[in-house]
Amino acid sequence: MLRKLMTGLYLLFIFLVSASTAIAQGDNSIMIINQYYHNWTGGVEDVYIEGDLAYLACSNDDGLRIINISDLNAVYDLGQYPVTWALSITVAGDYAYLGTRSEGFYIIDISEPIDPVEVSHVGGFYQVYEIEVDGNTAFVCHGDGVSIYDISDITNPTELWVTPDVDEACAIEIRNNTAYVGSNYPGLIVMDITDISSPQVLYTYQPSGYNFVNGLDIKGNYAYLASGWNGFEVFDLTTHEVVASIDSLVWAFRLEVEGDYAYMTYGDPDCPFAVIDITDPTSPRTMGIYYPPEDLINFMIVEDQAYMADYAHGLRVVDVSLPEEPVETHVYSRYGLDMDVVVKGDYAYIKEDVKFKIIDISDMSNPFETGYYEFDWGYNDIHIVGDIAYLSKCNYDCLYSFDISDPYNPSVISTYRDESNDVHYRMKLYGNYAYIVENSGLEIVDISDPENMVYAGHYDEYIGNSQFEIYDHYLFLCSSSNQGNTSVFDLADPTSPQYITGYDLSWGYYDLCALDGYLYVIESQDMWVFDISNLDQWQPIANLSIFDDGRYLTDIETDGVNIYLTDAINGLTVCDVSDPYNPFKLGQENTPGSAEGLYARDGIVFIADQSNLGFYDCTGITGIEDDIRALPESFTLISNYPNPFNASTNILFELPTQANVQLDIYDILGRKVTSLADRQFEAGSHSISWNGTSFTGQSVASGRYYIKAVSDGRVESLPVMLLK
Numbered sequence: 222m223l224r225k226l227m228t229g230l231y232l233l234f235i236f237l238v239s240a241s242t243a244i245a246q247g248d249n250s251i252m253i254i255n256q257y258y259h260n261w262t263g264g265v266e267d268v269y270i271e272g273d274l275a276y277l278a279c280s281n282d283d284g285l286r287i288i289n290i291s292d293l294n295a296v297y298d299l300g301q302y303p304v305t306w307a308l309s310i311t312v313a314g315d316y317a318y319l320g321t322r323s324e325g326f327y328i329i330d331i332s333e334p335i336d337p338v339e340v341s342h343v344g345g346f347y348q349v350y351e352i353e354v355d356g357n358t359a360f361v362c363h364g365d366g367v368s369i370y371d372i373s374d375i376t377n378p379t380e381l382w383v384t385p386d387v388d389e390a391c392a393i394e395i396r397n398n399t400a401y402v403g404s405n406y407p408g409l410i411v412m413d414i415t416d417i418s419s420p421q422v423l424y425t426y427q428p429s430g431y432n433f434v435n436g437l438d439i440k441g442n443y444a445y446l447a448s449g450w451n452g453f454e455v456f457d458l459t460t461h462e463v464v465a466s467i468d469s470l471v472w473a474f475r476l477e478v479e480g481d482y483a484y485m486t487y488g489d490p491d492c493p494f495a496v497i498d499i500t501d502p503t504s505p506r507t508m509g510i511y512y513p514p515e516d517l518i519n520f521m522i523v524e525d526q527a528y529m530a531d532y533a534h535g536l537r538v539v540d541v542s543l544p545e546e547p548v549e550t551h552v553y554s555r556y557g558l559d560m561d562v563v564v565k566g567d568y569a570y571i572k573e574d575v576k577f578k579i580i581d582i583s584d585m586s587n588p589f590e591t592g593y594y595e596f597d598w599g600y601n602d603i604h605i606v607g608d609i610a611y612l613s614k615c616n617y618d619c620l621y622s623f624d625i626s627d628p629y630n631p632s633v634i635s636t637y638r639d640e641s642n643d644v645h646y647r648m649k650l651y652g653n654y655a656y657i658v659e660n661s662g663l664e665i666v667d668i669s670d671p672e673n674m675v676y677a678g679h680y681d682e683y684i685g686n687s688q689f690e691i692y693d694h695y696l697f698l699c700s701s702s703n704q705g706n707t708s709v710f711d712l713a714d715p716t717s718p719q720y721i722t723g724y725d726l727s728w729g730y731y732d733l734c735a736l737d738g739y740l741y742v743i744e745s746q747d748m749w750v751f752d753i754s755n756l757d758q759w760q761p762i763a764n765l766s767i768f769d770d771g772r773y774l775t776d777i778e779t780d781g782v783n784i785y786l787t788d789a790i791n792g793l794t795v796c797d798v799s800d801p802y803n804p805f806k807l808g809q810e811n812t813p814g815s816a817e818g819l820y821a822r823d824g825i826v827f828i829a830d831q832s833n834l835g836f837y838d839c840t841g842i843t844g845i846e847d848d849i850r851a852l853p854e855s856f857t858l859i860s861n862y863p864n865p866f867n868a869s870t871n872i873l874f875e876l877p878t879q880a881n882v883q884l885d886i887y888d889i890l891g892r893k894v895t896s897l898a899d900r901q902f903e904a905g906s907h908s909i910s911w912n913g914t915s916f917t918g919q920s921v922a923s924g925r926y927y928i929k930a931v932s933d934g935r936v937e938s939l940p941v942m943l944l945k
Contacts, residue, residue, distance in 0.1 A: 250808060250839075250841045250842045251793065251795065251808055251809075251810040251837055251838070251839050251842060252837065252838035252839075252841065253810070253835070253836070253837060253838075254585050254586070254825070254836035254837065254838050255585050255586055255588065255835075255836045256812075256813060256830070256833045256834070256835045256836070256863050257580065257588045257833055257834040257835075257836075258832060258833040258863070258867075261279065261283055261286070261535075262281045262282065262283055262945075263279040263280035263281030263282065263283040263306070264279065264280045264281075264516070264532035264533055265277050265278070265279055265280075265518070265530040265531060265532055265534075265535055265536060266278045266279060266280055266307060266308050266309070266518050266519065266530055266532065267307070267308065267309045267310045267518065267519040267530050268310070268519060268520065268521055268528050268529065268530040268536060269310045269311060269312050269317075269521060270290070270521050270523045270528050271312045273289060273290060273291035274287055274288070274289060274290065274299070274334055275287070275288050275290045275296075275528060275536060276310050276312055276317055276331070277310065277530065277536065278307035278308060278309055278310040278319060278320070278530075279307055280306045280307070280322075280532075281305075281306065282303050282304070282305055282945050283301065283303065283307070283945075284301065284302050284303040284304035284305070284307050284319065285301060285302040285304070285307060285310065285317060285319050285327075285329060285337060286298065286300075286301050287299045287300045287301065287331065287334045287335075287337065288536070288553065289334075290536075290553075293538060293550070293551045294551070294589065294591065294629070295587075295589040296536075296551070296553040296589075297589070299334045299335050300331075300333075300334050300335040300336055300337050301337070301923065301944050302319075302327075302329050302337040302338075302339065302923075303922075303923045303944075303945045304319060304321055304324065304327055305321060305322070305323070305324055306321055306322035306323065306324075307319050307320065307321050307322075308320050308321060308322055308348065308349055308350060309349055309350055309351050309352060309519075311351070311352045311353065311354060312331070313354040315330060315331060315332040316328055316329065316330060316331065316340065316375060317329045317331045317337070318352040318354060318359060320349025320350065320351070320352055320361070320363070321349055322347065322348060322349075323347045323348075324342075324344055325342065325343045325344035325345055325346055325347075325349065325363075326342075326343055326349050326352060326361060327339055327341070327342050327343075328340045328341045328342075328372070328375055328378070336925075340375055340376055341375065341376050341377060341378055343361075343370070343378050343380075346361075346363045346364065346365055346368065347363065347364045347365075348363055348364035348389070349361060349362070349363045350362045350363065350389075350390065350391045350392065351390075351391065351392050351393055353393045353394070353395055354372070355395045357371060357372055357373040358370065358371065358372065358381075358417055359372045359378065360393050360395065360400060362390035362391060362392060362393050362402065362404075363390060364388075364389055364390075365383070365387070365388075365390075366383055366384035366385070366386075366387030366388075366390050366404070367383065367384045367387065367390045367393065367400075367402055367410075368380055368382070368383045368384075369381045369382045369383070369414075369417060369418075369420070381417060381418045382417070382418055382419065382420060384402070384410070384412075384420075384422075386407075387402075387404050387406065387407070387410065388404060388405040388406040389404055389405035389406075389433070390402055390403070390404045391403050391404060391405070391433070391434070391435050391436065391474075392434070392435065392436050392437050392475075392476075394437060394438060394439045395414075396439050398413060398414055398415045399411065399412065399413060399414065399423075400412045400414045400420065401437060401439055401444060403433075403434035403435060403436060403437040403446065403447075404433070404434060405433045406427070406431075406433075407425040407426075407427050408425060408426050408427035408428055408432075408433065408434045408448075409425060409426040409427075409434045409437065409444065409446065409456065410422060410425050411423045411424055411425070411458075424461060426456060426461065426463075428446070428448040428449065428451045428454065428463075429451060430450065430451065432448050432449035432450050432451045433448070433449045434446050434447070434448055434449075435447045435448070435449055435473065435474040435475065435476075436473065436474055436475040436476035436477075436485070436486075437476060438476055438477055438478035438483070439458075439478075440478050440499070440502075441502075442457060442458050442459050443455055443456065443457060443458060443464075443499075443502045444456040444458055445476055445478055445483050445499065446473075446476070447473035447474050447475060447476040447485050447486075447487070448466075448473055449471075449472060449473060449474070450471050450472055451466065451468060451471075451473075452466060452467050452468040452469060452470040452471050452473050452487065453466060453467040453468075453470045453473055453476075453483070453485055453487075453495075453497060453505065454466045455499070455502050455503070455505060464502065464503045465502065465503050465504060465505055467497065467505060467506075467507060469507075470485060470487045470488075470495055470497075470507065471487060471488070472487055472488055473485055473486075473487040474486055474487065475518075475519055475520065477520070477521070477522050478499070479522045481498065481499060481500045482496055482497060482498060482499065482508070482541075482544055483496075483497040483499050483505070484496055484497070484520065484522055484527060484541070485497060486517050486518075486519075486520065491512060491513075492513060492516060492517035492518075493510050493511065493512050493513070493517075494510065494511040494512075494513065494517060494520065494527065494529065494539065494547065495507055495509075495510050496508045496509045496510070496511075496541055496544040496545075496547055498544065508544040508545050509541075509543070509544050509545045509546050509547050510547070511527075511539050511547040511548070511549065513529065513531055513534070513537060513549075514531075514533075514534060514595050514597070516531050516532035516533040516534065517529055517530070517531050517532075517537075518530045518531070518532050522541070525540060525541055525542035526538055526539070526540060526541070526550075527539040527540075527541050527547070531552075534552065534554050534595075535552060535553050535554030536552070536553040536554075537549055537551070537552050537553075538550050538551040538552070552590075552593060553590075554576070557573040557574045557576065558573060558574050558817075558831045559571055559572070559573050559814075559817065559818075559829035559830060559831055559832075559833065559834055560572045560573065560574070560817045560818055560829055560831070561602070561603060561776075561817065561818030561829050562818055562819065562820045562827045562828070562829040562834065563603045563604070563605055563820055564582070564820045564822055564827050565605045567581060567582060567583035568580065568581060568582065568591070568625075568628055569582050569588070569820075569827055569834060570603050570605060570610060570625075571829060571834060572600065572602075572603055572818070572829065573829075574599065575595055575596045575597070575598060575599055575600070576593050576594070576595050576596075577593060577594045577595075577596070577600070577603065577610070577612060577623070577631065578590060578592075578593045579591045579592050579593065579625065579628045579629075579631060580834060581628065582827075582836070585836045588834070588836075591628040591629045592627070592628055592629040592630050592631050593631070594623065594631050594632075594633070596614065598614065598615070598616065599614075599615065600612050600613060600614045600615070600621075601613045601614065601615065601645070601646060601647060601648060602647055602648040602649075604648065604649070604650045604655075605625070606650065608624060608625055608626040609622055609623065609624065609625070609634070609671050610622070610623040610625045610631065611623075611648070611650060611655060611668065613645060613647070613648035613655075613657055614645065615644055615645050615646075616645070617638050617639060617640065618636045618637070618638050619637060619638070619639045619645040619657055619659075619664070620636065620637035620648070620655055620657065620666055620668075620674060621633055621635075621636050621637075622634040622635050622636075622668065622671040622672075622674060634671050634672055635671065635672050635673060635674060636674075637655075637666050637674040637675070637676075639657075639659075639664055641659075641661070641664075643659040643660050643661050644659060644660055645657050645658070645659045645664070646658040646659065646685075646686045646687065647686075647687065647688060647689060649689060649690070649691050650668070650691075651691045651696075651712060651715060652715060653667060653668060653669040653715075654666065654667060654668065654677055654715045654716070655668050655674070656689070656691070656696065658684060658686070658687050658689065660683060660684070660685055660686075661679075661681065661682075661683060662679055662680045662681045662682050662683070662684060663679065663680040663684070663718060664676075664679055665677045665678040665679060665680070665715070665716055665718075677715075677716045678715075678716035678717055680710075680717075680718045684698065684700045685700060687699060687700040687731075688731045688732045688733060689733070690733045690734055690735055690740065691712070692735035692740070692753065693753070694711065694712045694713055695709055695710065695711060695712065695721075695753065696709070696710040696711075696712055696718055697709055697710075697733060697735070697740055698710065699726075699731035699732070699733055699742060699744075706723045706724070706725055707723060707724045707725070707726055707731075707733075707742060707751070707759075708720065708722070708723040709721045709722050709723065709756060709759060721756055722756055722757075722759040723759065724751075724759050724760050724761070726742070726744050726749065727744065727745075731743065731744055732774070732775070732776055732777045733777065734777050734778055734779050734784070735753065736779045736781065736784070736798065737801075738752070738753050738754050739751065739752060739753060739798070739801045740753055741777060741779070741784055741798065742777075743767075743774040743776075743777045743786060744774075745773055745774065746766060746767055746768040746769065746772065746773060746774065747764055747765065747766050747767060747774075748764070748765045748767060748774070748777070748784070748786065748796065748804065749761040749763070749764050750762050750763040750764070750765075750798070750801050750802070750804060752801070762801065762802055763801060763802050763803065763804055765796065765804045765805065765806070767786060767788075767794055767806070768788065772788045772789060772790045772792070773788060773789045774786050774787070774788050774789075775787050775788060775789045775816065775817055775818075776816075776817065776818050776819050778819050778820060778821045778826075779821060780821035780822055780823060780824060780825075780826075782824070783795055783796060783797060783798065783807065783821075783824075783839070783842075784796040784798050784804070785819055785821045785826050785839070787812075787816035787817065787818070787819050787828060788816060789815060789816075789817075790815065792809055792810065792811050792812060792816060793809065793810045793812060793816060793819070793826060793828060793837060794806060794808075794809045795807040795808050795809070795826075795839050795842055807839075807842045808839075808842050810837060811871075812828055812830045812835055813830060813832060813833060813835075813863060813866075813867075813868060813869065814830035814831040814832035814833060814868075815830065815831045815832075816828050816829075816830050816831075816835075817829050817830070817831060821839075823840070824838065824839045824840035824842075825837070825838055825839070825840070826839055832867075832868075833863075853875040853876070853877050854877055855877055855935065856874070856875070856876055856877065856880065856882075856930075856932040856933060856935045856937070857874060857875045857937070858872075858873075858874045858928065858930045858937035858938070858939060859873040859874060859875060859906075860873055860939065861873065861911075861928060861939060861941055864941055864942060865941075865942035865943065865944045866913070866941070866942070866943060866944070867943075867944055867945060868912065868913070869910050869911060869912040869913065870910070870911055870913075870941060871908045871909070871910050872884065872897070872908065872909045872910070872911060872928055872930075872939075873906065873907070873908050874906075874907055874909075874930055874932075874937075875905065875906050875907070876902055876903070876904050876905065876907070876932065877904060878904050879901060879902065879903050879904055880901070880902065880932050880933050881899070881900065881901050881902075881932060881933075882898055882899075882900070882901075882902050882907075882930060882931070882932045883896075883898065883899045883930070883931040883932070884896070884897040884898040884899075884909060884928070884929070884930050885897065885928075885929050885930075886911060886926050886927070886928060886929075886941075887926065887927045887929055888921075888924070888926055888927075889924065889925050889926070889927075894915050894916070894921060894926060895911070895914065895915050895916050896916070897909050897911055911928075911941075913943050913945075920945075921943065922943075922945075923943050923944055923945045924942070924943060925940055925941070925942055925943075926940070926941050926942075926943060927939070927940055927941070928940075928941055
């Protein structure tokens with residue numbers, strides 16, 4: 222009852238924090254609207270579906286993750302319990318049985334999905350591939366065989382028996398008083414478990430060539446086997462003989478039977494998923510095959526849906542209602558690197574590693590992924606024109622056009638192939654043309670017909686990996702390979718750029734944007750301003766030093782009013798350029814990850830922050846000299862963000878006058894974990910960061926903690942969740 226009460230309070234807290242996130246702000250008036258995270262650190266090894274919840278076994282320290290799948294178009298995280306490298310997951314009642322690579326297995330209470338709690342842990346063996354629960358008995362398949370546990374006392378599992386001379390037990394099925402085990406050796410094991418404390422091996426079957434039985438399922442008098450290099454096999458449990466096989470499905474490793482079909486993963490490294498008709502067990506036939514990008518590990522069939530654990534890509538959902546045409550309908554991936562973002566209307570278009578991802582941002586407090594397209598290799602830039610997205614890649618097929626009219630299903634319209642043996646970098650659009658930077662110069666492509674993009678011209682000069690901007694009919698190019706030459710080209714003839722002038726900045730990383738007749742160039746730690754109207758005297762008219770602490774600028778954008786910058790470590794900087802000859806910094810905001818790309822629209826800034834997509838409201842920002850706001854009437858602990866958090870969280874509080882503030886972190890047992898502050902603060906708003914460590918500097922365990930703040934006799938507290 223106490224736990225349910227605490228969970229209810231926590232849900233209320235999450236709601237209140239979500240509501241207050243839109244007003245959380247630092248000293249610089251940049252308001253954090255939301256941060257859409259995908260900060261899983263490990264791959265997905267196994268999946269178990271129960272009702273509206275998916276339970277994932279994840280590698281690294283992610284352990285058990287619980288996600289809500291009631292609406293596959295808006296899947297979201299619920300809870301997590303960290304263990305080191307989970308391999309398998311089974312759910313029975315209110316408990317999840319989590320097998321690991323080297324720490325045995327855990328039994329976790331999942332009655333409150335947002336707050337899973339460990340009940341017991343059994344170690345002593347490695348590689349737990351599968352756990353089958355039958356009443357008060359758990360059958361644990363692991364590297365040394367099968368161990369049988371009495372779990373009538375869930376807090377103290379007791380080992381009853383372990384199989385002798387078995388190598389790598391991978392799968393198990395229980396039918397009445399018989400257990401069927403798949404293993405490396407001796408392959409298929411059939412055991413009588415009438416006496417659970419002393420099972421008797423009835424017989425074994427080793428596939429020819431000493432292949433392994435990696436996966437199995439039982440239906441009627443037949444065992445259906447995923448038999449490694451022997452492929453799919455049908456084993457008659459009456460005659461103890463293989464009666465049929467499909468040896469083209471080689472390196473078979475996971476299998477499940479539902480109705481008249483067997484579903485199996487096979488192959489290496491692509492790991493296709495096959496649907497096999499077993500209406501006649503003696504004559505099985507492959508109906509359809511689904512090809513994931515790679516890394517498909519495990520799956521579970523629920524009605525007409527296959528839920529797939531794709532190690533490097535998260536949770537995939539494949540519709541198998543038409544066995545001849547299994548079709549992927551959804552994917553839920555919460556890891557990767559958000560590298561760039563473009564916003565149009567109610568959608569944000571994200572460059573994430575090899576994925577082109579679309580996020581619905583109509584409600585920024587609840588963004589969700591609608592659709593995606595996955596390349597086999599990384600890509601560079603995204604540009605949106607109406608219902609068409611243009612993406613540039615490094616290889617021969619260097620330009621793609623996409624139909625994005627349906628954000629749930631972006632589809633390739635056509636590709637443009639450059640037959641030259643060159644590497645492609647940045648891309649911009651101007652009128653009916655795409656300009657693509659490559660080592661040998663600029664490739665110009667006519668995109669007036671997105672279904673038939675064709676070569677239009679080339680500017681021949683070695684420029685390497687360069688950044689450029691197009692404004693009016695001018696192309697401005699910053700080339701680090703040419704000692705920072707900031708060059709200007711005339712595009713009066715779009716197919717034949719003409720060089721006009723250039724200026725050498727010092728060596729560094731560059732990016733640039735244009736606003737109201739001025740060009741703004743970032744170079745390492747500085748921003749330079751050029752007057753576009755005065756090409757005869759092409760040199761900077763102003764310089765603003767942004768950093769002097771080792772940080773480097775990575776991106777620059779404008780919303781038509783201010784200039785917005787990101788840096789390679791973790792920050793957003795806003796600059797006032799109303800007087801281009803005297804630009805100055807309005808404010809800065811640290812971001813949780815590494816700010817790589819940004820897009821600005823009407824004072825709202827969207828940041829691709831590697832670990833998250835951040836939404837920042839800069840509409841209330843003012844100059845530093847004018848930054849005077851009303852003081853609070855009393856000491857107030859406002860909030861902390863992000864919450865839950867992984868790497869660090871920022872704790873916000875306000876003071877009406879100068880005062881001493883003591884800020885401490887406590888665990889749920891009331892023990893002080895660390896002290897963050899005990900000193901005088903000036904009147905106004907303040908932010909203090911906690912990185913999830915204790916007094917000794919050691920990382921603390923995942924779970925719920927409390928922030929306690931004391932000032933002038935007033936005590937305030939807030940809960941905070943640390944998720945690793």
